[in-house]
Amino acid sequence: MPELPEVEVTRRSFAERIRGARILSATPGKPLRWPLGVAPEVLAGQTVREVGRRGKYLLLELDEGVLLMHLGMSGSLAFSPYPGAPGPHDHFDLVTTAGTLRLHDPRRFGAVVWSESQDVDPARKLLAGLGVEPLGEEFDPTRFHAGLKPRRAPIKQVLLAGDVVVGVGNIYASEALFLAGIRPTVRASRLSRIRSDRLHAAIRQVLARAVERGGSTLRDFSSATGDTGHFQLEVAVYARAAQPCHQCGTPIRLIRQGQRSTFFCPACQT
Numbered sequence: 001m002p003e004l005p006e007v008e009v010t011r012r013s014f015a016e017r018i019r020g021a022r023i024l025s026a027t028p029g030k031p032l033r034w035p036l037g038v039a040p041e042v043l044a045g046q047t048v049r050e051v052g053r054r055g056k057y058l059l060l061e062l063d064e065g066v067l068l069m070h071l072g073m074s075g076s077l078a079f080s081p082y083p084g085a086p087g088p089h090d091h092f093d094l095v096t097t098a099g100t101l102r103l104h105d106p107r108r109f110g111a112v113v114w115s116e117s118q119d120v121d122p123a124r125k126l127l128a129g130l131g132v133e134p135l136g137e138e139f140d141p142t143r144f145h146a147g148l149k150p151r152r153a154p155i156k157q158v159l160l161a162g163d164v165v166v167g168v169g170n171i172y173a174s175e176a177l178f179l180a181g182i183r184p185t186v187r188a189s190r191l192s193r194i195r196s197d198r199l200h201a202a203i204r205q206v207l208a209r210a211v212e213r214g215g216s217t218l219r220d221f222s223s224a225t226g227d228t229g230h231f232q233l234e235v236a237v238y239a240r241a242a243q244p245c246h247q248c249g250t251p252i253r254l255i256r257q258g259q260r261s262t263f264f265c266p267a268c269q270t
């Protein structure tokens with residue numbers, strides 16, 4: 001599943017090129033997770049003003065309204081001046097004067113949704129409940145610790161829930177907790193300010209590094225220009241069950257938490 005760094009890498013790979021381009025046509029393919037919510041013809045003639053991101057949603061701001069794109073479980077976007085005919089798993093083409101933005105999504109859990117603005121439905125509903133952006137300024141240590149205080153669930157699950165801080169998915173939560181030396185099963189409410197600060201810094205570091213590295217290729221990720229990421233070469237614990245910890249040599253342990261795999265070092269993380 002594309003996580004926040006992959007979505008951000010995707011955004012950066014085409015945002016500048018599509019900015020200011022005029023939409024020539026929008027062509028939906030097979031149904032995606034949610035309906036487009038507007039007649040495709042309405043999009044033609046509009047200019048793409050900016051490409052933003054909130055959590056794992058890309059937000060294409062148009063002259064009228066905003067186009068939300070989500071990659072779901074298996075989606076990827078390609079941006080190309082000469083895209084060729086759509087394949088069987090290509091389910092949305094946004095043809096612009098600068099090139100075509102194409103959603104490829106074999107499992108069709110992704111979505112392209114138009115909304116009049118971010119403050120009204122369907123955008124409001126989709127973006128509601130998202131925590132602060134982990135790479136933004138509003139993600140500060142004091143607020144983070146205060147957000148964890150009332151939560152009695154294990155810290156890993158609180159991170160995945162996305163309402164304290166958004167977009168820290170399974171891979172990055174495991175990696176950040178290792179970096180901070182915190183066991184994923186510790187109750188969020190039990191984290192001291194010092195340990196919470198360490199985790200805050202680790203989350204930023206892991207995500208910023210993943211974006212810098214072009215995302216993860218653990219699930220065949222590639223950006224809209226077709227570049228693959230290299231973050232997978234650097235994982236300390238994720239998908240390394242029974243292999244020696246890089247720091248101490250203890251075998252990495254695999255447990256299940258809320259139906260997700262969690263990897264940690266039983267010696268380095270307490």
Ligand SMILES: [Zn+2]
Pocket residue numbers: 245246247248249250265266267268269
């Ligand atoms: Zn270790």
